[in-house]
Amino acid sequence: MLNPISAAFTKAKQENRPALLTYTVAGDSSKKQSLNILKSISKNADILEVGVPHNTPVADGSQIQTSAYRAIKNGIKVNDIFKIVKDFKKFDKNKPVILMGYYNMIFQYGENKFLNKCKLSGVNGLIVVDLPWPENKDFAKKCKKKFIYFIQLLSPTTTKIRLKKIIKDSHPMSYFISMLSTTGGKLKVSPKEIIKNYFKIKKINPKKKVVIGFGITEKTIGKLKSADGLVVGSAICKEISRSLKHRQNPVTNVSNLVKKLKNKIK
Amino acid sequence: MKIKKKIPLIDQANKFGFWGGKFGGNFVPETLKKPIEDLEILFNKLKKDKRFIAERDKYFKNWVGSPTRFIKLKNLTKHIGGAQIWSKVVSDANGGAHKIYNATVHCLLAKRSGKKVVIGDTGAGYAGKMLSMAAKKFDLKCKIFMGAKDIARQQPNVKAIKKNGAEVIPVYSGSQTLVDAVSECMRYWVANCDTTAMCVGSTVGPAVFVRICGWSTSQISRELKVQLIKEFGSIPKKLKLYNCVGGGSSSFGFWNEFMHYNKKQCEFIGVEAGGPTKSKKHAAPLTYGSKIGILHGAAQYVNQNSDGQIEETESISAGLDYPGISPLHCFLKDTKRARYTAASDEQALEAYKLVTRFEKLRPSLEPSHAFAVAIKEAKKLSKDTIVVVNSCGDAYKDQEILEKRLGKKYVKSN
Numbered sequence: 056m057l058n059p060i061s062a063a064f065t066k067a068k069q070e071n072r073p074a075l076l077t078y079t080v081a082g083d084s085s086k087k088q089s090l091n092i093l094k095s096i097s098k099n100a101d102i103l104e105v106g107v108p109h110n111t112p113v114a115d116g117s118q119i120q121t122s123a124y125r126a127i128k129n130g131i132k133v134n135d136i137f138k139i140v141k142d143f144k145k146f147d148k149n150k151p152v153i154l155m156g157y158y159n160m161i162f163q164y165g166e167n168k169f170l171n172k173c174k175l176s177g178v179n180g181l182i183v184v185d186l187p188w189p190e191n192k193d194f195a196k197k198c199k200k201k202f203i204y205f206i207q208l209l210s211p212t213t214t215k216i217r218l219k220k221i222i223k224d225s226h227p228m229s230y231f232i233s234m235l236s237t238t239g240g241k242l243k244v245s246p247k248e249i250i251k252n253y254f255k256i257k258k259i260n261p262k263k264k265v266v267i268g269f270g271i272t273e274k275t276i277g278k279l280k281s282a283d284g285l286v287v288g289s290a291i292c293k294e295i296s297r298s299l300k301h302r303q304n305p306v307t308n309v310s311n312l313v314k315k316l317k318n319k320i321k
Numbered sequence: 322m323k324i325k326k327k328i329p330l331i332d333q334a335n336k337f338g339f340w341g342g343k344f345g346g347n348f349v350p351e352t353l354k355k356p357i358e359d360l361e362i363l364f365n366k367l368k369k370d371k372r373f374i375a376e377r378d379k380y381f382k383n384w385v386g387s388p389t390r391f392i393k394l395k396n397l398t399k400h401i402g403g404a405q406i407w408s409k410v411v412s413d414a415n416g417g418a419h420k421i422y423n424a425t426v427h428c429l430l431a432k433r434s435g436k437k438v439v440i441g442d443t444g445a446g447y448a449g450k451m452l453s454m455a456a457k458k459f460d461l462k463c464k465i466f467m468g469a470k471d472i473a474r475q476q477p478n479v480k481a482i483k484k485n486g487a488e489v490i491p492v493y494s495g496s497q498t499l500v501d502a503v504s505e506c507m508r509y510w511v512a513n514c515d516t517t518a519m520c521v522g523s524t525v526g527p528a529v530f531v532r533i534c535g536w537s538t539s540q541i542s543r544e545l546k547v548q549l550i551k552e553f554g555s556i557p558k559k560l561k562l563y564n565c566v567g568g569g570s571s572s573f574g575f576w577n578e579f580m581h582y583n584k585k586q587c588e589f590i591g592v593e594a595g596g597p598t599k600s601k602k603h604a605a606p607l608t609y610g611s612k613i614g615i616l617h618g619a620a621q622y623v624n625q626n627s628d629g630q631i632e633e634t635e636s637i638s639a640g641l642d643y644p645g646i647s648p649l650h651c652f653l654k655d656t657k658r659a660r661y662t663a664a665s666d667e668q669a670l671e672a673y674k675l676v677t678r679f680e681k682l683r684p685s686l687e688p689s690h691a692f693a694v695a696i697k698e699a700k701k702l703s704k705d706t707i708v709v710v711n712s713c714g715d716a717y718k719d720q721e722i723l724e725k726r727l728g729k730k731y732v733k734s735n
Contacts, residue, residue, distance in 0.1 A: 113504055133629075159615040187354055190346065214355060217355075232352060
């Protein structure tokens with residue numbers, strides 16, 4: 056069976072647009088609410104990245120940190136996250152879900168047990184921020200056996216020779232970090248420059264899908280349309296924080312934001 | 322798991338940076354792979370470069386002030402009535418603590434790599450103060466990340482950092498202590514690694530930072546070895562080296578040159594921060610059997626919950642208030658080369674009172690933890706046993722806490 060992640064890219068390609076990937080933190084601001092957010096954005100998002108909150112994140116900016124701390128404070132546990140994914144999949148079984156997080160959470164759960172749980176709850180891909188190549192080789196192989204994509208991260212600092220090696224070992228989807236930044240930083244390079252760097256990577260193996268993330272907002276997303284997929288995370292987390300502050304419904308507001316993002320790349 | 326003979330401990334990690342196959346490593350975002358690799362190449366080259374070593378030694382001697390004193394605490398020894406108690410007064414070093422060694426080396430490396438800015442984390446404020454001093458000396462811009470709670474409780478060092486022209490960046494996330502300062506500092510480096518050099522303030526973080534820091538603080542044991550031989554004619558037959566352990570930089574440096582001695586001759590005792598007696602929280606992952614986890618890029622024993630969230634710590638001493646511990650110490654624990662135990666806040670304060678009552682020495686709250694255990698154990702040891710405590714920091718920075726907990730007389734004495 057084709058991994059739904061690949062199916063989502065095919066569908067977007069047919070519609071002549073990049074795939075839209077959203078990132079929300081599991082359990083932000085509550086278990087129920089984060090599930091409702093996933094349900095409400097799934098009609099406009101092609102792939103859902105679900106963040107596994109961690110309290111010592113070394114690559115997240117303030118927006119995602121705020122979401123993560125909020126979720127942890129409200130009691131989210133790893134098992135709850137699997138439950139959220141499972142419940143979501145009952146609602147929309149073909150929508151691909153990627154879990155994104157830090158390695159310690161997987162390490163404490165046990166790699167094999169974690170992957171089994173992923174499989175059972177319907178997780179299609181994993182991004183582990185602090186498990187870079189080549190240290191991730193064994194774990195990536197385990198993922199492959201479970202038909203779960205292990206998504207490699209590529210950065211502006213990744214050397215050409217390293218890029219080639221990583222892409223060679225990579226699964227059908229990789230993730231290009233747009234600039235030197237934590238998540239949600241202001242774009243400090245022009246979209247044009249990002250696209251230029253992006254195509255240097257694409258050229259290595261055009262068949263493999265590469266998405267761009269970090270710093271993408273409603274303002275910038277339209278200028279990056281030539282990528283296979285675009286990830287919006289911090290802007291969504293920010294919207295949740297803003298909604299809570301103004302006592303508005305985060306589900307409606309996030310749903311509207313994702314709709315707007317989708318319209319920008321159509 | 323075994324320590325190899327004749328190879329410095331910092332060089333015993335495997336190609337992925339793991340000591341004993343499981344402690345350390347490089348659990349870092351992809352963006353940091355290249356800057357870390359660059360730093361590794363530079364450090365591996367320079368640590369074999371005689372000119373670089375001569376440059377380091379020149380600054381250690383003329384600027385840091387080497388050697389720091391090795392003194393017998395005669396009155397304390399007499400009062401305790403057991404082993405001879407000595408101290409290596411590392412707080413003699415420029416700036417008042419061992420953090421100056423690592424800061425100096427990082428600035429020398431930053432200079433060589435052409436970086437104009439150096440950033441660092443700090444808990445007690447010493448790592449930050451020393452980095453700001455070294456940055457000033459070597460004409461680098463400097464930013465120090467410090468938890469808001471630590472800023473409030475270690476004001477003298479905060480003032481010193483600012484006076485040296487560095488920017489203090491308060492960290493409000495999480496527990497607002499050292500753990501959050503290190504996270505924030507690493508995040509800043511992720512976003513600015515093209516122009517900025519990072520100094521991790523202890524023997525923690527990705528493997529290369531563990532190695533650089535250990536290499537730098539080893540100056541302490543190099544000096545001590547010479548001083549011991551001068552004093553006793555040879556390395557004493559019964560030598561016990563007591564040191565507090567937070568991240569583990571001073572203790573590693575205090576022990577390194579004695580690594581390959583038989584532990585019966587030369588025992589290492591690491592004292593972690595047990596926290597307040599009445600609190601369940603502590604900063605003693607080795608003593609209280611914390612599980613292995615990943616913190617700040619390295620696998621280590623770390624205080625965490627069953628899900629893998631890092632737990633909050635509590636200790637009177639900001640410098641020891643860290644949930645993890647150097648991979649080097651995890652390795653030393655599992656190979657049984659070093660022994661680890663903890664002292665509570667109250668025991669550290671009592672030790673401080675006792676030391677300052679009998680000696681012209683004012684150990685900060687961090688080494689006071691080591692004194693607490695050393696004094697307790699020295700009572701039961703024979704007179705020919707040489708107990709040496711690393712007094713790695715000066716209590717000047719702790720005056721507010723000491724005044725609050727012990728009253729004014731303990732601040733003004735000596």
